[in-house]
Amino acid sequence: QSVLTQPPSASGTPGQRVTISCSGSSSNIGSNTVNWYQQLPGTAPKLLIYRNNQRPSGVPDRFSGSKSGTSASLAISGLQSEDEADYYCAAWDDSLNGVVFGGGTKLTVL
Amino acid sequence: QLQLQESGPGLVKPSETLSLTCTVSGGSISSSSYYWGWIRQPPGKGLEWIGSIYYSGSTYYNPSLKSRVTISVDTSKNQFSLKLSSVTAADTAVYYCARLNGGLSAFDIWGQGTMVTVSS
Numbered sequence: 001q002s003v004l005t006q007p008p009s010a011s012g013t014p015g016q017r018v019t020i021s022c023s024g025s026s027s028n029i030g031s032n033t034v035n036w037y038q039q040l041p042g043t044a045p046k047l048l049i050y051r052n053n054q055r056p057s058g059v060p061d062r063f064s065g066s067k068s069g070t071s072a073s074l075a076i077s078g079l080q081s082e083d084e085a086d087y088y089c090a091a092w093d094d095s096l097n098g099v100v101f102g103g104g105t106k107l108t109v110l
Numbered sequence: 111q112l113q114l115q116e117s118g119p120g121l122v123k124p125s126e127t128l129s130l131t132c133t134v135s136g137g138s139i140s141s142s143s144y145y146w147g148w149i150r151q152p153p154g155k156g157l158e159w160i161g162s163i164y165y166s167g168s169t170y171y172n173p174s175l176k177s178r179v180t181i182s183v184d185t186s187k188n189q190f191s192l193k194l195s196s197v198t199a200a201d202t203a204v205y206y207c208a209r210l211n212g213g214l215s216a217f218d219i220w221g222q223g224t225m226v227t228v229s230s
Contacts, residue, residue, distance in 0.1 A: 002156060035216040037157075044206055044223050045149075045157065050216040088157055092215070098172050099147075099159035 003028060004089050004102035011108040017077040020105045022089030024070050028100055032092040034072040036065055039086040039104075048087070049074060076107075084109045112137040114207050114221035122201075122228050128194040132207030132221060139188045140165040145210035147217060148181060148192045150203040158203075162210055163190055197228045 005023040012018040022034065036049040047056055049065035052072065064075045072091075076083055089102040118130035132146070139146065147162035161171040163181045171179050175194070183190040194201060204225050208217040 033215050035214075037217075044220040045217075046220070047214075047216050047218045050211075050214040050218070054214070056214075056218065090157075090159075090216075096173055098170055099162070101157045101159065104156040 002103040003093060003096070003100035004091065006087075006089060006102035006105045008103065009106045009108065011110055012076075012079045013110045014079055014081065016079045017075060018079060018107065019076075020074045020087050020089075020107070022072045022074070022102050024072075024091060024100075026070060027095040028070075028091040028093040029067065029072055030070040031094055034065065034067050035090045036063075036072075036074045037088045037090065039088065041085070045088065079109055081109050083107060112209065112219055114209065114219060116205060116207050116221045116224040118224060118226070120225055120227060122197055122226060123230050124198055124228055125196055128192070128197050128201060128226055128228070130192045130205055130207075130224065130226070132190050132192075134188045134190075134209075139183065139190065140185050143212050145170075145212065146183070146190045147208050147210050149206045149208060149217070150201075151206070151223075152200075152203040160192065160194075160205075199228050202226065202228045 033051040037045040038048045039045045052067040053065045086104045093100045122128045145162045148160040161181045163169045178195045180193040204223040206223045207221045209219040211218040
């Protein structure tokens with residue numbers, strides 16, 4: 001059971017916009033920034049969004065993040081086949097004094 | 111560019127200690143801007159943070175693993191290491207080392223990962 005809650009799956013067709021949610025609590029998302037990681041099949045995770053809504057260089061602006069209260073969301077617009085991957089949210093948890101991850105969302109491009 | 115590479119045995123017997131090393135190349139592990147961490151992923155499951163270390167030796171551990179985990183750093187070799195004691199089959203996973211960028215508050219560079227199986 002992960003500290004941060006994500007839907008196990010999401011899907012969309014090419015060109016669509018999809019969102020993935022991440023729900024936490026006051027000790028993690030409510031008081032700290034949220035990061036999102038993309039894990040393509042058979043590869044290591046890659047930082048996709050940091051500090052709620054910032055993109056590292058090289059990440060397309062099709063990817064965007066937001067946070068409100070104790071929840072966060074990742075939005076992917078103009079969905080492409082290469083976006084098919086697992087997506088994880090993460091945040092620092094003040095109660096656990098450590099990093100917590102969501103359980104991951106498998107995105108399927110139909 | 112900075113790269114991280116995990117190394118260590120791919121097979122560990124139950125009740126023994128899992129030992130892995132992460133070698134940092136293309137940059138210094140002693141930079142004040144970064145922590146260094148270990149994250150694992152059991153087959154078909156999600157990511158779990160194990161712990162992080164600063165070049166000075168300061169550590170943070172996952173409370174659920176704290177009693178069995180030791181993370182250390184060797185700045186002379188530009189390496190940091192993980193020891194997980196009393197392993198069971200539940201510790202079978204891909205183990206990743208990663209750089210925790212203080213400016214981003216995120217793991218921004220990851221190693222390729224190494225699979226460790228716990229089995230007799």
